[in-house]
Amino acid sequence: MSDLVWSVNPFGGAVIDPDSVSSLVLDFEIGLINAINKWRTEDIKVAWLEIPKSAFKAIPRASEEGFLFHHATEEYAMMTLQVEENAFVPPYATHYIGIGGVVINKDDELLVVSERYRASGRGPGYKLPGGALQPGEHLAEAAVREVFEETGISTTFQALTFFRHWHGYRYGKSDIYFVARLSPQDNEITMQEEEIAECIWMPVDQFLNEESVHLFNKTIVRSATESEGLKVTPIDGYEPAEKFEFFK
Numbered sequence: 001m002s003d004l005v006w007s008v009n010p011f012g013g014a015v016i017d018p019d020s021v022s023s024l025v026l027d028f029e030i031g032l033i034n035a036i037n038k039w040r041t042e043d044i045k046v047a048w049l050e051i052p053k054s055a056f057k058a059i060p061r062a063s064e065e066g067f068l069f070h071h072a073t074e075e076y077a078m079m080t081l082q083v084e085e086n087a088f089v090p091p092y093a094t095h096y097i098g099i100g101g102v103v104i105n106k107d108d109e110l111l112v113v114s115e116r117y118r119a120s121g122r123g124p125g126y127k128l129p130g131g132a133l134q135p136g137e138h139l140a141e142a143a144v145r146e147v148f149e150e151t152g153i154s155t156t157f158q159a160l161t162f163f164r165h166w167h168g169y170r171y172g173k174s175d176i177y178f179v180a181r182l183s184p185q186d187n188e189i190t191m192q193e194e195e196i197a198e199c200i201w202m203p204v205d206q207f208l209n210e211e212s213v214h215l216f217n218k219t220i221v222r223s224a225t226e227s228e229g230l231k232v233t234p235i236d237g238y239e240p241a242e243k244f245e246f247f248k
Contacts (some may be wrong), residue, residue, distance in 0.1 A: 012045040012081075018076065021055045028058040032065060036081070049079045055238055065209045096169060098132025099178040102148040102157055102224035105187055109201035110184050110221060113150055116197040126184025126202065126210065128179070139243040140232055141228040143180035151199050154192025155182035160247050181224045206221050 003021035014035070022028045024166040039047055049067055051058055053075050067079035071092035080089050087188040103111035129150040133142045140157040147155050162179035169175035191199040202210075204225070207216050230247035 002027060003029060004035045006035065006047075008044070009048075012043065012084075012087075014044045014047045016047065016049050018050040018052045020221060021049070021051055021058065023057065025057050025061055027134055028055065029061050032062065032196060033174055036065060036083070037092070038096050039083045045082075045084040046089055047083055047203075048083040050080065052078045095159040096173060096175045097139075097178075098131045098175065099130060099133065099143045099146065100128035100220065101143045101155065101180050101182045101222055102128060102161065103147060103153060103182045103184050104204060105184050105201060107201075108204050110204045111147070111151055111153060111184065111189075112200060112202050113191075113196050114198040116195055126200075126207065126213055128220065129196075129199075130177075130179075139178055139247075140180065140245065143178075147182060150192045150196055152188070152192075154185040156185060157232065158183055159227075159231050161224040161227050161229040164216075179220045179224065179228055198204060227228070 002020060002022050005017040008015045009015050017037070020031075020078070022031065026065070032247060035047070038044075047067075048070075051062065056077065059077060062079050065081070067081045070078040070080045071091070072078065078092075084087065101111075108174045111129065113129045114126055119203075129147045131150070132140070137145075139160065144155050144157055146175045147153055158181045160178055161181050164175075166175045166177070187201070189199050189201070204221065207213055207221060233246050233248045234241060235244070235246050235248070238246075
């Protein structure tokens with residue numbers, strides 16, 4: 001039998017070392033019950049149990065002792081136990097983050113796409129290229145990457161010019177969608193055919209007067225052309241610098 005090993009965080013939470021979670025359910029059960037008894041005498045408020053993939057068989061036993069799911073990935077399941085009644089358990093991630101790019105060339109043409117997968121019977125519905133951020137990715141680099149992946153156009157980040165906050169987006173989570181103004185480095189489109197049905201340079205005036213274009217997308221483009229926006233601005237003292245992104 002191997003006992004569970006844990007440390008206590010500044011908020012009175014017992015954070016269990018996942019390496020001490022046995023893949024043998026009986027060993028895990030004995031260690032868990034012993035730990036719970038200790039927590040109740042040591043003023044522990046919440047227990048954080050990270051169960052690695054190799055020990056997923058222990059999840060039902062943890063549930064029987066009152067542990068609830070907090071979040072999960074392909075590699076682990078995080079469960080929590082309120083050792084102290086009504087102790088606060090901070091929620092997991094509540095938002096998706098996405099970004100789109102307003103790219104206007106020297107001929108005053110806007111780079112737009114029409115998605116391949118859309119509701120049946122809908123027209124082209126031209127919109128900005130863009131998508132979701134990847135883990136650990138900054139907004140500026142995500143905007144440049146998404147535009148290049150969908151259109152083949154290389155760009156340079158200029159400024160953030162718009163964002164939208166939307167509740168009830170997916171799986172009950174909320175969504176924040178940023179828009180960046182980008183400067184094109186070339187003009188030759190190489191469309192991502194897996195997701196994009198059409199990609200063109202459209203005169204800005206035409207886009208703003210096109211009936212099939214949603215008002216939201218028109219508002220985004222107007223904002224990018226009328227607002228100076230927020231530029232990337234480093235702040236001394238935040239290290240390592242690659243972890244932080246500031247705009248002003």
